[in-house]
Amino acid sequence: MTLDEARARDAADPLRGLRERFVLPEGVIYLDGNSLGPLPRATVAAQTDLIERQWGARLIRSWGEGWMDSPSRIGGKLARWIGAGADEVIVADSTSTNLFKLIVAALRHDPTRTVVVSEAGNFPSDLHIAEGAVACVPGATLRAVPREALAEAIDDRTAVVLLTHVHYKTSQRFDMPAWTKRAHEAGALICWDLSHSTGAVPVDLTQANADCAVGCGYKFLNGGPGAPAFLYVAKRHQAGFDNPISGWMGHADPFGFADPYEAGPGMERWRTGTPAMLAMGALEAGLDSIADISIEVLAAKSAALFDVFAGIGDALGLECVSPRDAGQRGSHISFRHADARAIMGRLIDAGVIGDFRDPDILRFGLTPLYIGYADIVRAGEVLAQVLRHD
Ligand SMILES: *Cc1c(COP(=O)(O)O)cnc(C)c1O
Numbered sequence: 001m002t003l004d005e006a007r008a009r010d011a012a013d014p015l016r017g018l019r020e021r022f023v024l025p026e027g028v029i030y031l032d033g034n035s036l037g038p039l040p041r042a043t044v045a046a047q048t049d050l051i052e053r054q055w056g057a058r059l060i061r062s063w064g065e066g067w068m069d070s071p072s073r074i075g076g077k078l079a080r081w082i083g084a085g086a087d088e089v090i091v092a093d094s095t096s097t098n099l100f101k102l103i104v105a106a107l108r109h110d111p112t113r114t115v116v117v118s119e120a121g122n123f124p125s126d127l128h129i130a131e132g133a134v135a136c137v138p139g140a141t142l143r144a145v146p147r148e149a150l151a152e153a154i155d156d157r158t159a160v161v162l163l164t165h166v167h168y169k170t171s172q173r174f175d176m177p178a179w180t181k182r183a184h185e186a187g188a189l190i191c192w193d194l195s196h197s198t199g200a201v202p203v204d205l206t207q208a209n210a211d212c213a214v215g216c217g218y219k220f221l222n223g224g225p226g227a228p229a230f231l232y233v234a235k236r237h238q239a240g241f242d243n244p245i246s247g248w249m250g251h252a253d254p255f256g257f258a259d260p261y262e263a264g265p266g267m268e269r270w271r272t273g274t275p276a277m278l279a280m281g282a283l284e285a286g287l288d289s290i291a292d293i294s295i296e297v298l299a300a301k302s303a304a305l306f307d308v309f310a311g312i313g314d315a316l317g318l319e320c321v322s323p324r325d326a327g328q329r330g331s332h333i334s335f336r337h338a339d340a341r342a343i344m345g346r347l348i349d350a351g352v353i354g355d356f357r358d359p360d361i362l363r364f365g366l367t368p369l370y371i372g373y374a375d376i377v378r379a380g381e382v383l384a385q386v387l388r389h390d
Contacts, residue, residue, distance in 0.1 A: 001308050001311070001373065001377055002377070003374060003377050003378070005373075006308070006372070006373035006374040006376065006377040007373075007374050009372075009373040010372040010373050010374050013301065013372065013373075014297065015293075015297065015298070015301055015368055015369065016372065018293070018369045018370060019369070019370040019372070020041075021040055021041055021042065021289050021369070021370075022038045022039065022040055022041065022222075022369065022370045023038060023039040023040075023041055023044075024038055024370060027351045028351050028353060029351060029352045029353065029371075029375045029378060029379050029382075030353050030367075030370070030371070031352065031353060031354040031364040031365050031366065031367075031371065031375075031379060032353050032354055032355050032364075032365050033219070033220065033222070033365045033367035033369075033370070033371075034196060034200070034219050034220065034330075034331065034332045034363075034365030034367070035219065035355055035365065036218055036219070036225060037218060037219055037220060037221060037222030037223065037224075037286065037367075038222060038370065039222075039224075040222050040285060040286055040289035041289075042285050042288060042289045043222075043224065043282050043285040043286060043289070045285075046281055046282070046284070046285035046288075047278065047281060047282060047285070050277065050278060050281040051278070054066075054067070054277075054281075055277075062277075067275070067277050067280075070091070070275055070277070070280045070281075070284070071090045071091045071092050071228075071271055071275055071280070072087075072090055072266075072267060072268065073284075074091040074228075074280060074283060074284045074287065075089035075090040075091045075230060075267065076089065077284065077287045077288070077291065078091065078198075078221070078230050078287060081198050081199055081203065081221070081295065082194060082197075082198055082203045082204075082205050082213065082215070082230075082232060083202075083203055083204030083205045083206050083207060083208075084205050084206060084213075084232050085206070085235060087235070087266055087267065088205075088232055088233060088234060088235055088238075088267065089230055089231070089232050089267065090230065090231055090267040090268070090270050090271065091217070091228045091229070091230050091231075091275075091280065091283065092228060092229070092230075092231060092270060092271050092272065092275065093228065093229060093231075093272060094226070094228070094229050095125070095193070095195055095214050095215065095216045095229040096125045096128075096129050097229075097245070097272075098214040098229050098230070098231040098270070099125075099126060099129045099130070099133075099162075099191070099193065099214050100129050100132065100133050100244070100245070101231070101243050101244055101245055101270060101272075102160075102191050102212045102214060102231065102233075102241075103116055103129065103130055103133035103134075103160060103162065103191065104133050104136055104137060104244040105212075105241045105242055105243065105244060106159050106160035106189050106191065106211075106212070106241070107133070107134070107137040107140050107159045107160065108137065108242065108244070109159070109189070109237075109240060109241060110159060113156075113157055113158060113159035113187070113188065114137075114139045114140045114141060114157060114159060115140070115141055115142075115143050115155075115157045115158050115159060116130050116133070116134055116140065116141070116142045116143065116158075116159060116160055116161075116162055117143050117144075117145070117150070117153050117154055117158050117160075117161045117162070117188070118130055118142065118143070118144045118161070118162040118163065119144060119145070119146070119147055119150060119163060119164070120144045120145055120146050121146070121167075121169075122144065122162070122163075122164050122167075122193075123164050123168050123193065123195070126162060126164060126193055127142070127144055130142045130144075130162060136244070140159070147172075150163075150179075151182060154182060154183055154186045154188055155186055156186060156187060158183070158186055158187075158188035159188060159189065160183075160188060160189045160190065160191050160211075161179070161182075161183040161188055161189070161190045161191070162190075162191050162193070163179060163190065163191075163192060163193070164192075164193040164195065164196070165192050165193065165194050165196070165197040165203070165330075166195075166196035166197045166200065166201065166329070166330030166331075167196070167330075168195070168196055168357070169321070169334060169357050169361050169363065170321045170322055170323075170329075170334055170361075171196075171321075171322040171323070171329040171330045171331075171332045171333065171334055172322070172323055172328065172329060173197070173201065173323070173327075173328050173329050173330055176192065176203070176204075176205075176208040176210065177207065177208040177209070180208045180209055180210050180211075181209075184209070189211040189212065190210055190211050190212075191211065191212045191213060191214070192205070192210055192212075192213040192214075193213070193214055193215065194213050194214065194215035194216075195214075195215050195216035195219060196216075196219065196220075196330050196331075196332070197215070197330060198215045198216070198219070198220060198221060198230075199219070199220030199221045199222075199290070199295070199298075200219075200220045200298075200299070200302065200330050200331035200332075200367075201295070201299050201302075201330055201331060202295050202296060202299055203295075205232060205234070206234075209234075210232075210234065211233075211234055211237055212231075212232055212233045212234065212237065212241070213231075213232040214229060214230065214231050214232070215229060215230050215232075216229055217229055217230065217283045217286070220331065220367065221283065221286050221287060221290075222286035222289065222290070222369075223279075223282055223283030223286040223287070224279060224282035224283065224286065226279065227279055227282060227283045227286070228275070228276065228279055228280055228283055231267070231270050233267065233270070238266055238267065242263055242269070243263065243269050243270050243271075243272070245272045246261045246263070246269075246272075247271070247272035247273045248273070249271040249272060249273055249274060249275070250263065250264050250268060250269040250270060250271040250272060251263070251264055252264045252265065252268075290369065293369070297368075298331075298368050298369070299326075299331070301368035302331040302366050302367070302368045303326035304373075305366040305368060305371060305373065305376055306322075306326065306329075306331075306333050306366055308373060308376045308377065308380075309333050309364065309366065309376050309379075309380065310322075310324065310333060312376070312377075312380035312383070312384075313333070313335055316380075316383065316384055316387055318335040318336075318337060318362075318387075319335055319336045319337070320333065320334070320335055321334050321335065321336050321361070322334050331365065331366050331367065331368075332363055332364060332365045332366060333363075333364050333366060334357070334361050334362065334363045334364070335361070335362045336360050336361060336362075337360060337362055338360055340356050340357075340359075340360045340361055340362045341356050341358075343362060343383075343386055343387065344356035344362055346386045346389075347362075347379075347382060347383065347386055350382045350385075350386065351382070352378075352379045352382045352383070364379070
């Protein structure tokens with residue numbers, strides 16, 4: 001695709017106006033929204049209101065004016081991105097912490113099943129957290145196996161299968177309904193990590209009949225650095241799963257100040273401590289900024305951007321490690337190169353911001369909200385220059 005052709009496609013793109021909703025510095029092509037989403041313009045005003053009016057003027061009264069119910073309210077806004085009911089999602093803590101809660105809860109749910117099955121090479125924190133979680137439950141163990149060995153590893157001792165829907169390095173995507181079915185056939189639960197999926201590809205937890213899930217607020221949802229994460233538990237499990245980090249905010253009556261813990265109703269029990277309101281407000285503004293956009297339209301443009309970038313990679317002789325079939329991947333493209341670290345360093349110096357993933361992966365997020373075809377073509381030109389001098 002030539003730059004002129006790319007510009008013509010951008011001019012005809014129904015999403016072209018969305019870029020104005022984000023603060024993006026001049027001279028930068030931002031291909032890292034899968035790691036840290038950019039700042040939505042609406043977030044600036046929302047944070048000012050939160051700080052000056054809600055905190056500054058309303059002070060503690062704000063807890064009764066929208067702060068206290070923000071975890072479930074924002075969870076409700078997020079639900080449409082993952083095919084969940086508004087009463088099946090809550091926003092709290094980090095993805096890592098929420099994973100811990102769910103793995104321990106799943107292990108305790110049926111003590112006759114003691115094994116957590118996951119994928120070797122899963123996002124490190126998922127495995128680290130699983131390691132820590134099994135150490136908290138007597139007899140529990142973690143079994144992380146390569147993708148090819150997963151189906152066989154799931155058996156009648158499996159308590160929960162912990163899978164990341166879209167792989168952070170390769171962008172490979174699991175077939176959610178099929179793997180959920182596989183876990184259920186063995187009598188196991190499944191927990192999906194949707195960090196690289198939410199806001200990037202269509203997700204339907206309800207249709208897949210998934211049990212529980214977690215995901216990230218600061219990637220494709222543009223909730224700000226370290227934004228609160230979300231946690232999903234299917235309605236049918238909500239009464240039977242307990243949060244092992246049982247804090248007062250998840251209590252049935254937090255302001256009853258009773259000594260014994262009594263789990264709150266529905267998703268409320270997954271709260272632990274006081275919500276970080278500045279961060280909650282930024283996540284809510286991020287979600288509000290894209291509330292009118294359909295994931296199908298986003299995913300279609302992301303797939304088209306991928307094809308342009310994959311064509312550039314082919315022409316440059318790069319090894320693409322992401323699936324060519326759009327249905328089998330997320331919204332980023334990755335190439336393997338022995339000099340990946342140095343190449344990415346030079347790309348970033350030249351204003352093309354992607355990222356490097358150890359040991360040899362060049363990763364580029366293709367976020368259709370603010371990336372156009374001309375951006376990809378220009379990024380490809382810079383990449384070609386950098387490779388020539390490598
Ligand atoms: C980004 C990401 C996380 C992030 O976890 P934090 O607790 O926010 O640091 C977890 N899992 C996966 C798969 C991710 O991509």
